[in-house]
Amino acid sequence: MIGSRRAAADGARPDGVANAPLLRVTDLRLEVPGATGPVAAVDGVSLEIAAGRVLALVGESGSGKSLTALAIARLLPDGVVRRSGQLWFEGVGALERLPERAMRAVRGAEIGFVFQEPMSALNPVMRVGEQVREAIEAHRGRPRGRAARQRAIELLAQVGIPEPELRYRAYPHELSGGMKQRVCIAIALAAGPRLLLADEPTTALDVTVQAQVLELLAALRRRSSLAMLLITHDLGVVAELADGVAVMYAGRVVEQAPVEVLFRAPLHPYTVGLFRSLPRLDGPRGRLVPIPGSVPPPGERPAGCPFRNRCAAAVARCAEQEPRLESVAQRHAVACWRPGAVTP
Amino acid sequence: MSGGGGALLEVRGLEVRFPVRVRGRRRALRAVDGLDLEIGPGETLALVGESGCGKSTTARAILRLVEPHAGRIVFEGREITALRGRRLKPVRRRMQVVFQDPYGSLDPRMRVGQIVAEGLVIHRIGTRRERAQKVARLLERVGLDPRCADRYPHAFSGGQRQRIGIARALALDPSFIVCDEAVSALDVSIQAQVLNLLAELQRERGMAYLFIAHDLAVVRHVAHRVAVMYLGRIVERGPVDAVFERPLHPYTRALLAAIPSADPARRTIGSGARNPWRVAGDPPSPVDPPSGCPYRTRCPVAVAACAEPPIPRVEAAPGHVAWCRRPDAEPAPAHGDSQGAHL
Numbered sequence: 001m002i003g004s005r006r007a008a009a010d011g012a013r014p015d016g017v018a019n020a021p022l023l024r025v026t027d028l029r030l031e032v033p034g035a036t037g038p039v040a041a042v043d044g045v046s047l048e049i050a051a052g053r054v055l056a057l058v059g060e061s062g063s064g065k066s067l068t069a070l071a072i073a074r075l076l077p078d079g080v081v082r083r084s085g086q087l088w089f090e091g092v093g094a095l096e097r098l099p100e101r102a103m104r105a106v107r108g109a110e111i112g113f114v115f116q117e118p119m120s121a122l123n124p125v126m127r128v129g130e131q132v133r134e135a136i137e138a139h140r141g142r143p144r145g146r147a148a149r150q151r152a153i154e155l156l157a158q159v160g161i162p163e164p165e166l167r168y169r170a171y172p173h174e175l176s177g178g179m180k181q182r183v184c185i186a187i188a189l190a191a192g193p194r195l196l197l198a199d200e201p202t203t204a205l206d207v208t209v210q211a212q213v214l215e216l217l218a219a220l221r222r223r224s225s226l227a228m229l230l231i232t233h234d235l236g237v238v239a240e241l242a243d244g245v246a247v248m249y250a251g252r253v254v255e256q257a258p259v260e261v262l263f264r265a266p267l268h269p270y271t272v273g274l275f276r277s278l279p280r281l282d283g284p285r286g287r288l289v290p291i292p293g294s295v296p297p298p299g300e301r302p303a304g305c306p307f308r309n310r311c312a313a314a315v316a317r318c319a320e321q322e323p324r325l326e327s328v329a330q331r332h333a334v335a336c337w338r339p340g341a342v343t344p
Numbered sequence: 345m346s347g348g349g350g351a352l353l354e355v356r357g358l359e360v361r362f363p364v365r366v367r368g369r370r371r372a373l374r375a376v377d378g379l380d381l382e383i384g385p386g387e388t389l390a391l392v393g394e395s396g397c398g399k400s401t402t403a404r405a406i407l408r409l410v411e412p413h414a415g416r417i418v419f420e421g422r423e424i425t426a427l428r429g430r431r432l433k434p435v436r437r438r439m440q441v442v443f444q445d446p447y448g449s450l451d452p453r454m455r456v457g458q459i460v461a462e463g464l465v466i467h468r469i470g471t472r473r474e475r476a477q478k479v480a481r482l483l484e485r486v487g488l489d490p491r492c493a494d495r496y497p498h499a500f501s502g503g504q505r506q507r508i509g510i511a512r513a514l515a516l517d518p519s520f521i522v523c524d525e526a527v528s529a530l531d532v533s534i535q536a537q538v539l540n541l542l543a544e545l546q547r548e549r550g551m552a553y554l555f556i557a558h559d560l561a562v563v564r565h566v567a568h569r570v571a572v573m574y575l576g577r578i579v580e581r582g583p584v585d586a587v588f589e590r591p592l593h594p595y596t597r598a599l600l601a602a603i604p605s606a607d608p609a610r611r612t613i614g615s616g617a618r619n620p621w622r623v624a625g626d627p628p629s630p631v632d633p634p635s636g637c638p639y640r641t642r643c644p645v646a647v648a649a650c651a652e653p654p655i656p657r658v659e660a661a662p663g664h665v666a667w668c669r670r671p672d673a674e675p676a677p678a679h680g681d682s683q684g685a686h687l
């Protein structure tokens with residue numbers, strides 16, 4: 001297993017199929033209303049996800065992870081504007097240019113979405129099985145009626161819901177948090193998408209249930225070529241599931257690397273800071289080393305490097321010039337004038 | 345600590361029941377079902393377990409915010425279980441609480457200074473001027489600018505609000521603070537700041553903490569002892585290192601097995617190599633708890649005898665205790681991942 005993951009991280013899928021990017025996001029800039037006009041909440045983000053691979057987007061709250069995912073699905077909330085950026089999806093083309101109707105077909109059929117709060121995605125007065133069936137029927141060329149019902153029950157079974165025929169008739173409030181999240185995953189998968197955008201899918205769950213849902217997600221990506229953009233602030237979840245990681249800070253990607261590389265040799269002072277502030281189950285139990293201060297809101301971000309006012313390695317240049325994301329090794333990129341200056 | 349002689353807080357046989365309706369019938373939900381614990385002065389006891397197992401209700405009963413159905417609570421050498429009104433007031437001063445939700449637990453219409461000083465006002469401590477000085481000192485101590493006193497809580501980030509909550513809890517110089525998921529909603533870098541602050545304050549002031557948390561890595565960092573709770577009962581307790589390194593109860597093992605590894609080269613959950621202790625499904629309803637061992641319906645090593653009370657108490661080392669009939673049993677290796685069969 002570990003051997004095949006290594007291979008995957010080096011650019012080929014475990015089954016040997018070369019991976020062309022499924023989704024490519026280029027130079028995404030999203031603006032939110034600020035005190036004196038629009039301010040960038042996401043600025044110059046570029047990402048690539050290959051078929052069947054899991055890219056984790058990590059960073060503290062407010063760093064722009066959710067907005068990035070919402071922009072990909074073209075579900076930005078009112079008031080948030082995509083100022084620039086291309087969203088290229090394999091076989092579909094430029095998502096940002098699709099008319100809303102065509103985009104609606106892409107959502108579901110090509111891109112599924114799972115959120116942190118399962119209740120926000122479920123209709124509280126509709127039986128969960130019907131909601132799965134509706135998601136199946138919503139797309140052209142999919143089974144309808146009894147066949148769709150049968151398919152919904154199969155899907156419920158696939159996501160690990162015991163007694164799916166019985167649970168088909170349950171209302172959301174009759175299910176536990178973990179079961180509701182499984183229903184949401186079933187809905188997201190109903191039309192067989194190639195990409196799953198999972199925004200903090202296990203954050204609201206108990207650790208025991210989180211483990212079950214992570215197992216499910218891992219099994220899904222193993223058995224199908226489902227790709228995932230996994231948004232989380234939990235580095236443990238990243239370690240369990242991701243192939244690649246993009247670390248976001250204040251609206252920018254500040255470091256990007258295959259997961260093993262990022263955990264073994266993080267280079268950006270922010271990434272290192274995240275690791276040092278993390279309480280661990282193994283290793284010494286001494287004082288945690290927090291990052292001072294907190295993530296500045298959009299509009300209050302310092303010029304130059306957005307991290308510099310919290311950074312232990314900052315020098316004059318960090319205030320003068322913004323560091324760009326640049327490759328330091330194959331598939332390892334960092335946006336910092338002094339990569340590696342803070343050691344783990 | 346286990347003797348309870350020098351205990352700051354001692355809880356014996358605590359039961360809390362809530363009246364609920366299940367399919368139209370009136371039933372009793374056993375939120376806390378015969379719980380014992382003690383905490384020494386200056387000690388941190390962590391209470392862990394899945395949501396709904398009764399952690400907050402235990403804390404609320406200790407703080408006398410919910411009426412226990414049975415049991416005894418002894419705090420600073422005196423029984424407080426039945427104290428009320430005027431007689432409870434001096435006890436309330438000595439016990440404080442910091443909640444998870446730094447948004448919901450601070451009154452948005454009060455200025456930060458008023459929030460922190462509220463306890464001092466209620467207990468008529470100091471003049472207005474002395475109170476203002478104390479508030480300034482406390483804000484400074486928790487890492488906030490004393491000028492924050494004039495602002496409203498909404499102007500602060502989550503981590504700052506939690507610091508305000510801590511300053512409020514400190515105002516009356518308590519000997520005991522309940523931290524109910526106090527750092528659970530915070531980002532790791534901020535969580536580390538608040539955990540360090542709590543540790544420093546404990547060193548300075550010698551307060552004891554009942555630290556309720558679901559993150560076992562956090563617990564390992566802050567607690568001296570840990571009590572693992574399941575369906576209203578404690579199933580294992582002991583020094584943190586002992587419980588984490590040599591867990592006795594299958595439920596403790598399940599909690600530990602569910603934690604994501606912090607190392608992608610040693611994946612445990614996403615690898616398909618299923619740890620046999622890992623638990624499936626959800627806990628049963630506290631309206632109808634299983635007889636005997638509460639964990640037996642999910643336990644991989646349960647046998648018929650586990651349904652029979654009483655469940656034996658096993659003591660692995662002084663103070664490290666579990667309630668389990670088969671503390672040495674090993675489960676059969678799990679095959680494949682739980683979902684694999686379906687896909």
Ligand SMILES: Nc1ncnc2c1ncn2[C@@H]1O[C@H](COP(=O)(O)OP(=O)(O)O)[C@@H](O)[C@H]1O
Pocket residue numbers: 032033041059060061062063064065066067068077078079080297298
């Ligand atoms: N609907 C919105 N209107 C205005 N600002 C928003 C909106 N949604 C998010 N923001 C701001 O954009 C920033 C990034 O938000 P988000 O993408 O939700 O971060 P994350 O998911 O990393 O926590 C935050 O500072 C947030 O305040």
Ligand SMILES: Nc1ncnc2c1ncn2[C@@H]1O[C@H](COP(=O)(O)OP(=O)(O)O)[C@@H](O)[C@H]1O
Pocket residue numbers: 362363364373374375393394395396397398399400401402630
């Ligand atoms: N006021 C209440 N009325 C009815 N049931 C309650 C009440 N408070 C808590 N409960 C129930 O008691 C059990 C324990 O809850 P709680 O102490 O909040 O658990 P925890 O803090 O471990 O998540 C749960 O089943 C919960 O639903």
Ligand code: SF4
Pocket residue numbers: 268269270305306307308309311312313314315318323335336337338339341
């Ligand atoms: S660019 Fe400068 S301030 Fe930014 S992370 Fe690197 S060293 Fe720190």
Ligand SMILES: [Mg+2]
Pocket residue numbers: 065066067199
């Ligand atoms: Mg988010």
Ligand SMILES: [Mg+2]
Pocket residue numbers: 399400401
């Ligand atoms: Mg609780």
